[in-house]
Amino acid sequence: MAEGALRGPSDYSQEPPRHPSLRINAKEPFNAEPPRQDLVASYITPVDLFFKRNHGPIPILDDIGSYYVTIGGLVGRPGRLSLDDVRKLPKYNVTATLQCAGNRRTEMSNSRKVRGVGWDVCALGNATWGGAKLSDVLQLVGVQYHTEITPSGGKYVEFISVDQCPEEKGGPYKASIPLAQATNPAADVLVAYEMNGEVLKRDHGYPLRAVVPGVIGARSVKWLDRIDIIEEESQGFFMQKDYKMFPPSVDWDNIVWSTRKPQMDYPIQSAICSMEDTNVVEPGQVTVTGYALSGGGRGIERVDISMDGGKSWFGAHRYQKEDVPYVAGDITSDKWAWVLFKAVVDVKGYTEIVAKAVDSSANVQPESVDSIWNLRGILNTCWHRVRLLATPNLRSFI
Ligand SMILES: Nc1nc2c(c(=O)[nH]1)N[C@H]1C(S)=C(S)[C@@H](COP(=O)(O)O)O[C@H]1N2
Ligand SMILES: [Mo]
Numbered sequence: 001m002a003e004g005a006l007r008g009p010s011d012y013s014q015e016p017p018r019h020p021s022l023r024i025n026a027k028e029p030f031n032a033e034p035p036r037q038d039l040v041a042s043y044i045t046p047v048d049l050f051f052k053r054n055h056g057p058i059p060i061l062d063d064i065g066s067y068y069v070t071i072g073g074l075v076g077r078p079g080r081l082s083l084d085d086v087r088k089l090p091k092y093n094v095t096a097t098l099q100c101a102g103n104r105r106t107e108m109s110n111s112r113k114v115r116g117v118g119w120d121v122c123a124l125g126n127a128t129w130g131g132a133k134l135s136d137v138l139q140l141v142g143v144q145y146h147t148e149i150t151p152s153g154g155k156y157v158e159f160i161s162v163d164q165c166p167e168e169k170g171g172p173y174k175a176s177i178p179l180a181q182a183t184n185p186a187a188d189v190l191v192a193y194e195m196n197g198e199v200l201k202r203d204h205g206y207p208l209r210a211v212v213p214g215v216i217g218a219r220s221v222k223w224l225d226r227i228d229i230i231e232e233e234s235q236g237f238f239m240q241k242d243y244k245m246f247p248p249s250v251d252w253d254n255i256v257w258s259t260r261k262p263q264m265d266y267p268i269q270s271a272i273c274s275m276e277d278t279n280v281v282e283p284g285q286v287t288v289t290g291y292a293l294s295g296g297g298r299g300i301e302r303v304d305i306s307m308d309g310g311k312s313w314f315g316a317h318r319y320q321k322e323d324v325p326y327v328a329g330d331i332t333s334d335k336w337a338w339v340l341f342k343a344v345v346d347v348k349g350y351t352e353i354v355a356k357a358v359d360s361s362a363n364v365q366p367e368s369v370d371s372i373w374n375l376r377g378i379l380n381t382c383w384h385r386v387r388l389l390a391t392p393n394l395r396s397f398i
Helices: 083-088 105-111 134-139
Strands: 023-026 031-033 069-073 079-081 092-099 124-133 156-160 174-178 190-195 209-211 226-230 269-272 278-281 284-293 300-306 317-319 339-347 349-359 384-390
Touching: 079 083, 083 124, 083 190, 092 190, 092 209, 124 134, 124 284, 134 190, 134 226, 269 349, 269 384, 284 300, 284 349, 284 384, 300 317, 300 339, 339 349
Parallel strands: 069 226, 278 384
Antiparallel strands: 023 031, 069 079, 092 124, 124 190, 156 174, 156 226, 190 209, 269 284, 284 339, 300 349, 317 339, 349 384
């Protein structure tokens, strides 16, 4: 497919300013996550603390008068849309959690080395995305709702960006999703121009990005240049040579990328964020807070907490909005968003606190990281453990 005229910078001399409390995992390209406690301080993640995951320098598309998204490929009426054209379509606000498939990679790497940027447990964030539905955008080029295949054989929608990624030999980031998902209004796939009620920031895809709820962050392409209807899944590096889940037996000397499909939905996940992995505290009450989420719009049925390393369990309080009880599948809940959890526990001596979540299809996080180890270190969703040493008279101890 032809690529558009727009190009992002080829070096890192024009990066946007960033919040000083972000934990930087890689500088160039910029990859950073917020501190654990900040992440769960609010249901909606503030934009400046939202994790940033990039594969190249951040594009500058300030000249909005010359910015268009070209829509083409296997459609009857290809066209191009300005930001204003997209804004004229009905606007939707969808609260959805974006999670990088590499979230919790560092922990997986500690078990057995993996390749990729190290992430703690905060490579995700929950935002209210404002924009047009992709299903409405595609209607403008003659593709109706609930289309699985176009008359000319189109089955996927490819998003193409303007950034220059080394993995693409300086070409742009690309990813695709099935046409059936793109044309299903209920899948809430957005061509977004707002994040938490503000114009999208450069770091997050200004002026337009895709937001694909319930799916690994890698498919929510930022800085859109083209949207193409294509026959097969995108042949881009990040669809074919990355973001695939291999079994623990596959290593760099025996990997055959084509044997696995690109990862789409993310699995059930949770992590404790009120503490680091090891903590020294005063004996007494400790509040355990964290997040739980599942892909594909599945709700969170339970979050189980253990105080004895996983032998016995009790349920944590779950919530999205403070005053609305959270019930998975309830119309008042945000189906694409995480659920925060809270439990107040008593600690003395040495305690290992464990969290595991269960989604509305009864999928449960796996116990061990070794059972899901994979060479790229994606989708680490094992039970999250934190250790506490509760020591009296901490002040004199230190
Ligand atoms: N154009 C472009 N889109 C992209 C990426 C990228 O590097 N370039 N990274 C992807 C990945 S892997 C993730 S996890 C999310 C991160 O979105 P954020 O930086 O807004 O948090 O964007 C996705 N979209
Ligand atoms: Mo990602």
